[in-house]
Structures are given as C-alpha cells and as structure tokens.
Amino acid sequence: MNIALWALAGLAAAIFLMAGLMKATQPKAKLAANGMAWTEDFAQNQIRLIGLAEILGTLGLVLPGATGIATWLVPVAAALLAVTMVGAIVTHVRRSEPATPAIVLLVLALVVAVGRAFVAF
Numbered sequence: 001m002n003i004a005l006w007a008l009a010g011l012a013a014a015i016f017l018m019a020g021l022m023k024a025t026q027p028k029a030k031l032a033a034n035g036m037a038w039t040e041d042f043a044q045n046q047i048r049l050i051g052l053a054e055i056l057g058t059l060g061l062v063l064p065g066a067t068g069i070a071t072w073l074v075p076v077a078a079a080l081l082a083v084t085m086v087g088a089i090v091t092h093v094r095r096s097e098p099a100t101p102a103i104v105l106l107v108l109a110l111v112v113a114v115g116r117a118f119v120a121f
Helices: 002-025 028-033 037-041 044-067 073-094 100-118
Strands: none
Touching: 002 044, 002 073, 002 100, 028 037, 028 044, 037 073, 044 073, 073 100
C-alpha cells in the first residue's frame, strides 16, 4: 500500500507541478490561448496565486515523506489540493466546460490524503 501511495503522490505531484508552473509563470493571454479559457474570469495575480498554491502543494506531497520530517503535512497538502480542485470544478461547471480533468485530480488528491492519513511511511 505504501508503494502505491508513493506512486499516486508522485503522479499527482508531477501533474500539479507542471500545471502550477504554467499558471505561475505564463501570462494570462498565453494560458487562454493554450486552452485554459477559464483564465478569462480571473485576474493575472489570482492565476499566479493558484499556480503558487499548486506548486506548494506539490512540495507538501513529496518533501515531508521523502525527508521523514513533519510527515503529517502530506495528507494536509493532498487535502488542500483537493479543495483547489473543487474550486476548479465549480469554475468549469459555471462556464459549461468539461470538468473531467479536475475531477480526476480531485479523486487522486483525495486518495493520497486519505491513504496517507492512515498508512505510515
């Protein structure tokens, strides 16, 4: 079970890191042109803040478990990333856009959160 949780956390971390770096570093217009039409509803600073939250969540998924320091942060980070995905789902539904990627990431984050809350490293 521990190996499966590490694999899921690694997958989630990779996806959230890529998405977070894009949002934190690219201008709003470029994100919109690359298929993130939802950015039209947000200011540039809000998009960067979402990206930063995803980057920090990624660090929280991996570093505590890898170092053995404050491992309780892993399920917290996963739960907060799940909350972020709830916001993404709400945004996509309001805009009548497909929310499937956000739903998949929500489930992935929830599995890691619950799994790490009950399975030791």
